[in-house]
Amino acid sequence: MENHNSGRMRAAVCTGYGDPEVLQVQEMPVPKPGPRDVLIRVHASAVNSADWRLRRPDPWGVRLFLGLRKPHIKILGGVFAGEVVAAGAKVTRFRSGDRLFGSTLMRFGGYGEYVSLPEKATMTTMPRGFSFNDAVALTFGYLTALNFLRRANVTAGQSVLIVGASGSVGTAVVELAAHFGAHVTGVSSAANLDLVRQQGTERALDYNSAEYTKDITQYDVVVDTVGKTHWKNHLSRVKPAGTIALVAAGALKTLYLPLLQPFYKPRLVALVASEKRIDLEFIRDLAEQGKLRPVIDRTYPLEQIAEAHRYVEQGHKRGNVVISLGR
Ligand SMILES: NC(=O)c1ccc[n+]([C@@H]2O[C@H](COP(=O)([O-])OP(=O)(O)OC[C@H]3O[C@@H](n4cnc5c(N)ncnc54)[C@H](OP(=O)(O)O)[C@@H]3O)[C@@H](O)[C@H]2O)c1
Incomplete structure (x- = not known):
């Protein structure tokens, strides 16, 4: 690894849409931070659905936003954990040496040794005692889980069924719902x-x-x-005054589901999870108190990014798959 002052870095470049092989590790210029940006030496990223769905692309309509023939985002990696190595003149929240983790808010770039992010991005200082790999596993699934549990108003004493309890979002929903005092039932494969x-x-x-x-x-x-079962099949599993929360509804269903609400008693919740720093800080604090233990299934070096994507796309990972960019 070269120092950022050399101006060059290793990165997994998304050379086109398609199979995992479109991801190729190449030399790229180190991004230049603006006055309100911090330059972060990335130590860990992850493969989440946002990364492989964009690469494929799935759904096809992603092309309308990210380029018809090639994605204009060259370096994927929607989450990161790393260390600040330079801060723009107007940055007030962070300084060199701070260990941060978070999400790039759809700017991506976590699959490069350096990423430049505005200081207002969804990032904060890492929980004390956490490695970069563990910290990066606290981002995507937990932020999504928190959004859905809050929108579903999950409170102490409620019974909650989680279909797909072993993936990145599922493991986080289980831990957070249990933390909120709910009686949790989880559904997964026997393994x-x-x-x-x-x-x-x-x-x-x-x-x-x-x-x-x-x-x-x-x-x-x-x-x-998971989204493999039609959502109407959940109607018999929920109390009339209860809530069905569909994390994997997809864009179209998320749009039309509210129109169906008047015809059904249980509340139907589908949304695109927001990524707020205040939520990340809430998760960081819980982790620091020993209340969250993110699950890491596998860790791949950057050079094996294509293998990592291939594995995750099968839809059966346990918790998180981490990409290590450490020395
Ligand atoms: N709405 C939003 O803003 C938002 C945000 C983040 C993610 N998502 C979506 O949420 C979904 C889950 O993401 P993720 O990162 O958690 O995926 P993941 O880590 O790949 O997990 C998928 C999980 O689904 C389980 N599964 C597969 N088939 C199943 C079945 N027939 N019944 C029950 N469980 C089954 C797997 O468990 P087994 O291996 O045990 O089968 C696996 O643990 C994705 O579709 C993603 O696009 C939506």
Whole structure:
């Protein structure tokens, strides 16, 4: 790794839309921070759905925003953990040496050794005692989970069913719902039931078992992070005054679902998760108090970025897949 003063860095460049092989590690110029930006030496990033969906692209309509033939975002990586190495003249919140983690707010760039971000980006100081790899695993899934749990008004004593409890969003929804005092039931494949229990569920159900398919419990809140079941199938699992939260609804359904609300008793929640610094600080503080333990499935070096994307795209990772850009 060269020092940023050399002006050159290693980065996984998205050379076009398509299979993971379009990601190629190349030399790129180190970004130049503006007066209100900080230059961060990235130590860890991750592969999340936002990264592989943009690369593919999925849905096709992504091309309308990011370029019809090639993505104009060259370096993916929507989250990061790293260290500030330079700060613009007008930056007041951070200084060189600060260890930060967060999200690039769709600017991406986490798959490069350096990223330049405005100081107002969704980033804050890392939780004490956390490694860069652990800190980066506190971003995407937890920010999404917090958005949905808050919109669903999950409170102490409620019963919550989480369909897809073992992925990045699912593991975070389980931990945060349990932290809020809910009685949590998690649904996953048989192989992940132990993990789901460890995250804080009272019950863990295999989605292929009769115990789940014939379960007649009605929950206060159903959170679906997978989207493989039609949302109407959740109606029988939720109390009439309850809530169905659809994390993987996709853009179209997120738009039209509110129009269907008058025809159904349970509240229907679908949204594009916002990424707010205040939420990241809330997550950081909980992590620092030992209340959150992010799950890391695998860690790949930057050179194996294509393998990492291929693995994540299969849709069965446990928690998070981290990309290490450390020395
Ligand atoms: N609305 C938003 O703003 C927003 C934000 C972030 C993510 N998302 C969406 O949320 C979804 C989840 O993201 P993620 O990062 O958590 O994905 P992920 O880490 O890849 O997790 C996918 C999980 O789905 C589970 N799964 C697969 N098939 C299943 C089935 N038939 N029944 C139950 N569980 C099943 C897998 O568990 P097993 O391996 O145990 O099968 C795996 O743990 C993605 O579609 C993503 O695009 C939406």
